[in-house]
Amino acid sequence: MIHSLFLINHSGDIFLEKHWKSVISRSVCDYFFEAKEKAVEPENVPPVLQTPHHYLISIYRGKLFFLSVIQTEVPPLFVIEFLHRVADTIQDYFGECSEGVIKDNVVTVYELLEEMLDNGFPLATESNVLKEMIRPPTILRSVVNTLTGGSNVGDTLPTGQLSNVPWRRAGVKYTNNEAYFDVIEEIDAILDKSGTTVFAEIQGVIEACVRLTGMPDLTLSFMNPRLLDDVSFHPCVRFKRWEAERVLSFIPPDGNFTLMNYHVSSQNLVAIPVYVKQSISFFETGPCGRLDITIGPKQTMGKTVENMMVTIHMPKAVLSANLTATQGNYTYDIATKVLVWDIGKLNPQKLPNLRGSLSIQAGTPKPEENPSLNIDLKIQQVAISGLKVSRLDMYGEKYKPFKGVKYLTKAGKFQVRT
C-alpha cells in the first residue's frame, strides 16, 4: 500500500518524510518536481504520476503537497482519501495544516503518521482513537509539561480501538452537556450573461459539536426530510434507520465532526439570493476597457445578505483598474490579475455598484474572452433549501443536554459568466 510520505512545501523543499517500509530515497520526488514545473499552477499537478519504479500520488492542501510513494496496485482514491485524512488530522490537532505548524510539532506529526499506518495500511484514523494515544497539544498542557517534564503521549492504552464504536472514547465527562448542530448550505450555481440560471444546486452539510457525558444515543429528525436527495454519513449514523424513517440516529463522536453531507433534490428550484448586472467590455481602439457591476438582492428569504464579495480573474492583458465602488472597496492584484471587490452587507435600498475603466497593455490585441465573476456571500439563520431540524432526542443518558441548531447559507461555487 502506501510506502512513504513526503511533505513538500510550495517552493519544493521536502521538510518531512516518513517511511512505512524500507526507506525510499527522496530523489524519487524529482519526477514530481518535474511535473510541478510543467503544470505551472500547483492545482494542475496531476494527482497520480508514474515513474519507472514507483507511482506517486499527491494531494495539494494548505499550500503543501502530501506526496505518497506507491509501489504496487492500490485504488488511487484510497491513497488520496487517506492523505486528506492525514491533513484533516493535523488540522484537528493543531488548528491548521501548514508548514509552520508541522515543523513546530514535527515529533507529534511523525508519531501520528506512525500510528495511522501500519506497513502502509491504515490502522487508526479515527481522531478519537488517535487522541487517546497522542494527546493534542494545548497551551495548558505544554506549560505543565515543561514544568513537570510530562509528555503528550497518552499513558492510557487506546481502548477506543477495541470498542465497537471506535469513533467515541469511553468515559467522556462534561460539566456542561451541550450539542450544537450547524446546518450549512452552499449554493453552487452558474449564471449566464443574461442572468438566467444555467445550473444550480444546493449542497448541505451538518457540522456538529457534541460535548456530552457518557454514551448518549441521539436522534435527529427533520421537518422535511424529503428534500434530501442524496446523503452521505459519518460512520456513526445508523443507515437502516435513515432508510426506514428518515431520522438520523447515532452515538456521536466526542467533539467536532461532520454528521452528514447532503444534496438537495434537483427537482426543487434553487432560490438564487442575488442578481448581478454586469458589463465588461474592451474597446478595439485604445488601450482600455469598461467595467460596470451592480448587485441586488433577489430571493433572500427576508434575511440580509452578508459578506458579499466578488472575485474576477482578469485577462492577462489587463494592466490596471481604475474603478469607483459605491460600497465597500476593491483591490486589483497586478501579479495574479485578480480583482476583488469586498462589499460587505448588501443594502437593498442602495445597490452597490462598481464601475470604471480598465487599462490594457499597449500593443496587445483586445482580450477575446470575458472573465467570469465569482460571488461569495453569506446569509445567516436560514437554510436556503428550507430544510429544518424538527427535534433532537437523547437516549441512554439521564441528564438534560443543551441543544442548539444554527442555519447558514453560503455561496459555494457561484459563478456568473460574462
Added chain:
Amino acid sequence: MTTMQRLLQLPVNAVNMVKTVQSQVQGQEEDKSPVLTPDNAPQNWYSALQPDELRHLRSGGTGGGGGGSGSGGGSGGDQEERGPLEEGGGGGSFQTQPLRHDDLKEMLDSNKDSLKLEAMKRIVAMIARGKNASDLFPAVVKNVACKNIEVKKLVYVYLVRYAEEQQDLALLSISTFQRGLKDPNQLIRASALRVLSSIRVTIIVPIMMLAIKEAASDMSPYVRKTAAHAIPKLYSLDPEQKDQLIEVIEKLLADKTTLVAGSVVMAFEEVCPERIDLIHKNYRKLCNLLIDVEEWGQVVIINMLTRYARTQFLNPNINESLLEEGADKTFYGSDEDEDEDEEEKEKKAEATAMAKRKPYVMDPDHRLLLRNTKPLLQSRNAAVVMAVAQLYFHLAPKAEVGVIAKALVRLLRSHSEVQYVVLQNVATMTIKRRGMFEPYLKSFYIRSTDPTQIKVLKLEVLTNLANETNISTILREFQTYIKSMDKDFVAATIQAIGRCATNIGEVRDTCLNGLVQLLSNRDELVVAESVVVIKKLLQMQPEKHSDIIKHMAKLIDNIQVPMARASILWLIGEYCEHVPKIAPDVLRKMAKSFTNEEDIVKLQIINLAAKLYLTNSKQTKLLTQYVLNLAKYDQNYDIRDRARFIRQLIVPTEKSGALSKYAKKLFLALKPAPVLESPFKDRDHFQLGSLSHLLNAKAGGYQELPDWPEAAPDPSVRNVEVKESVPEWTKCSSREKRKEKKVEKPFYSDSEGESGPTESADSESDSASRSESASPSEESRSASESEESEEGSESEEEEEEEQEKDKKKKKKELSKPVQESESEQSSEEEERKHERKSKPRVQTKSDSESESDEEEEESESESSQSESEESESETEVRKKKKAAESKPPLKPVKKENKKESKKEMSLLDLDDFNPAPSPQVTPVNTFLSNSLVTDLEGLSLSDSVLAPATIAPSSALKNYELLHRITGEGLSVEYCFSRQPFSPDANMVAVQMQFTNSATSEAKNLHMEDVKLQSGMRVKEFPEIELLPAGETATAVMGIDFCDSTQAANFQLCTHTRKFFVSIQPPVGELMRPIFLTENEFKKEQGQLMGMNEITEKLTLDVKCRNEHAIVQRVTTAANLSRVPCGSDKECSPPVPPPKHPVHRFAGRTVTSGSLVLVTVATKEEGGAQLTVNCEKMVIGTMLVKDILLALTQ
C-alpha cells in the same frame, strides 16, 4: 542501570546468534547500504563502531560461554561490559564520526526520563527531516525497555526506521518484544507484535512466524488484527514463508470479528490473491460483516469480492445483451452497446444456445453481495463509494447499475484530486452506460475556476454523454468554453466538438459551421485546433463543403502552426478536384516557402505536389519537379526518402517498375474517415477505480478482472457448516467462552449420542453411594426410557434432515447455544440443581402414583429439617419437602429424576437436567431453553440472514395469513412470528413468511416495496426471492421493529407482475423476547413495578387448562415469555399439581425498549386464578392481560 541489565540480558543469546550470522548480515548490509542511505551523509557508523562492537560481541560471547546457557552468566558480565559499551557509544564517534551527537548520547544515557525524552524527540525530528541518525543506534536501543511510555514509543519509532540498517544491534531489542507478546494486556501484545514485525531483519523471520501464528489464535481480536497486519510484512521479508502464511491467512479469514476482516483480506491480497478458493467458505460472512468493517477494510474487501464474484457467478447481463439488443439501442439512442456486442459476437452462438436453454437466475450469493454493498454508497469515504461503484459497474445487472451515479456525482464536490480520479472512472463508465449519467449532465458543467485537468475530464464526460436530445445544450455550453482563457482547455473543447459532430450526424453541419467561425479567431492555437478537427470532419462528406476548403486554403497565409498548415495542405491535396483553381496556386506559394517550413508541412507539400501532378499535371508538372528537387536536398532524411520515392512513383521513367501504373490508385484512393474516439474507450477491461485503470497500464501487483465464467461453478462451496457460533461482539471474552464450550462439548455430545448407556452407568455408580431405594429394575427402565426419548428426538431430527440442508445448519446452531446456556446456568448451580431434581419428580408423581408413593415415604423421612422453614401454602410445603429431601443425597435424587422424567414425554424441564435432547422435543420444553437459545443466538453471528429459510417452524407458532390465495392470484403468503432473534438487528421482531405459489405460472422477484410505517418503526426487508416456481414453497424472514406498539406495518408485496397491499400487525405477545430470571430476581423486579405498572385480573381457568402444563403452554403461546423456575432459592419444589395451587411466573422484555414484562398466574381453588402483569409500558401491560386472559379462559 536497569536498562543496561535488560539490554544485556539477552545479548547472551542474541550475540551468539549474531556471531553466527554476522558475516552474512554484514554482507547484506553492504549490499543494501547504498540504497538505504539516501543522502550522502557518512553512513559509516557501522565501520566506525565495529571495533567496539566486536569487543562487545566478544565479551558478550565469552560471558555467554562462561555462564553456559544461563542468563546469570550474561548478567554477571554486565558490570564489566558496561564500561566498554558506553564508551562504544561515545568512543566510536571520535574515530571517524564528528562529535555532533555526543550530547544526545549523554542525554540518552542519563537517568532522567525527561532528558531521554528530549533526546529522543530531537532524534525523531532528525529522522522526520530525513537526516541520518543511524549512528545513535546503540545509544537508543538501550532504552527499548524504558519505563516511560513516550520514550519507549519514540524508541520504537527509531528502531523500526533503522533496524534494517543495523540488523545485528537490532536483535538486542527482540527479547523485549518477545516478552511483550506474552503480556496479559492485549494492547501491549499487539504493539509488541507490531514493532517486532516491522523490524526488517531477516534473522528473526522464524521468531516472527512463531509470533504471528500465536497471535492469530489470540483471544483478543485486536491482536489477531495485528497478526493479520504482520503477515504481509513477513511475506515481503521472506517470500519463502508463503505456504505457512497462507495457513495463517486461512485461519484468520475464518475469524468472525469485523476488526480482523479488513486486515486479513488485505493480507490475502498481498500474499495470495490467486487463492480465491480460500474465500468460498467466508464469502457470506464477509458480505454480512462488510457494513461494520472500518472504511479502509471495506475498500479492500469490496475490491477483492468483485474479483471473486467474477469467477463464481454468471454474467447478469448475458440474456439482456442478447435478447434485447435491438431494444437497447433504441433506448439509448446510439451505438453505445456496439462494442459490447462486438466483443460478444464470437461467443454469441454458444452463449445464445445456453441462454435459451436456461433463463438467467441470479445466484442468491451474488444478490447478497449487491445488496450488502449498496448502503456503502452513502459512506463519507470516497474510496469506499468508488469501490462500491466499480463493484456495481462490473457485477450488477444493467438495470441496477444506475444507483451508483448519484453517489459518484456527489464525489465531484470533494477535493480536486478526488474529482480527478472519479471523473476518470465516470468517463469510462459513460462509454458503456451513458443513460446512467444523463440526468446529471449539468453536474459536469465546467467552471472557470476548475483546474485544467478537471476541465478536460469533464469535457470528456460531456462528450460521451452527448446524444441527439441534449446535443444542443451541450454545444451551447461548449461555446462558452471556447471563450475561456485557458487555451489548453479551449483546444480540448474544439476536439470535443469534433467528436460530437462525428458521433451525431444531425449536428455535423452546425458543428462544422461553428468551427469554421473559429477559424477567424485571433488565437492561433484555437484556429489550428479547429483546422485539424475540420479536416477530420470534412473527410466524411467533402463534396458538400468545397467552400470551406476554399476558405481554409486562404488561411494558409496566416496560420503558422505546423499541424494546422499540414492539415490544410492535406485537405487541398485530397480534394483538389473540388478546388481545381486554388490548389495549384497553393502549391506555388508553398514551393516558395518550402525551405522554411516544418518537417510535417514539407511532407504534406510533397504529398500535395504528387496528387496535383497526378490530376492536373499540365499546370503543376514544373512546380512538382521543383518541390521534389528541393526535397531531394533537404536536411531531413525522411523528406529526402519521401521525395525519391514519390518521384519514382509518379514520374514514369523506363526504370520505374509496374508500380507507377497504380500511382493514381495509391494516392487518390478513398480514405476512410477517421473515427474520433474517446481515449477512455475500452479502459474498462481494467477494474475500475484501480491505479491501472487510471494510468491505462498494468501496475505492479494488479490482479486482472476475470471474465465471467460460461457456466457457474458449484455454488455449494460457499455453504458453511456452522461449527460453533462465536459471539461476535464479546470480543475479549470470546476465547473463554469457546474454551468453556470446548470443555463441555465432549460431555454433551457424548450424552447426546448415547445418553442411555451413559446414564445407566451414572446411575449405577450413583446407586452405590445412595440408599437402596432405587431398585435395579427402575434403573434399567430409566435407561431404556432415556433411549426411547433419544430415539424420539433422533427421528425428529431425521425428519428435519430431509428438509433443506440449511435447516440442518440452523438446527445445529440451535442445539449449540443450548449447551452454552447450560454452561451459563451452571453458574447458579446450587439453586438449579435442586430445581432440576425436584421438578421432574412432581410430574412423575402426578402420573405414576406407585413410584411417587415410594418416594414420598422417603422424602417424608428426610424432610424434617426443611419443615421448619416458612411455608406459604400447602403446596409450598409440599414442594419444600421434596426439595429438602433431595438436598442431602444430591446424586441419588438426581438420578431418580432422570429416569422418571424420561418416562414422561411431557417433561417440563427435560433439558434442564439433561441437555442432550434437542430443544425441540416438545413444544413445551422449549420455552425456557428457547429463551436462552435465542438470547445467546442474538450474540452470535448467525447466518440467518444468509439463509433465511433456515428457521425451523416450531409447532407452537401460530400462522397468520398475509395474502390469501385468491387475492394473491395463486400466491399465498402466511407469516408467523418465529420468535428467533433477528440477528441483523436485535431490536427487530423476526417475521417468518412462507410463500406458496399455487398458481400455474412461476412468480418472480418477490420483494417488498413502499413500506409505510408509523414513526419510529423500521423494517428490514426480506431478501428478494428471485423465482418461485409453480407449486413450490419458499420461506423468508424479515425483521420489523414495531417500537413496542401493535401498529401494523403496511407494505406492498410485489411480484414481477403484481403488487399487493398487505400489513402485518403483531399480537402484543410477540413484541417481547423471553429472558431468564430467577424467582428472586423476578420478585425483586416485580417489587419495582408496582402501582400504575401493575395490572391484576381475576379469572376462572378453562376446564382443560387447570394443570400446570396447560397453563404454561397457553401463556407461552400467547406471549413470547420464558418461565421463571420457581422455588429456586427457597427450596420449594416448583410446579405442584393443580390442586396445590401453584404460582406460575413468566418473564420477558419488550423487543425495542427492553422494558421488563412480568406475568404471574396464581392459581386458586376451583379453577380460579389471578393474573398479574407488571410492565413499565402500561399499554402493553393492558393488552397483554387481555390476551393472556383470553388464552387461559378459552
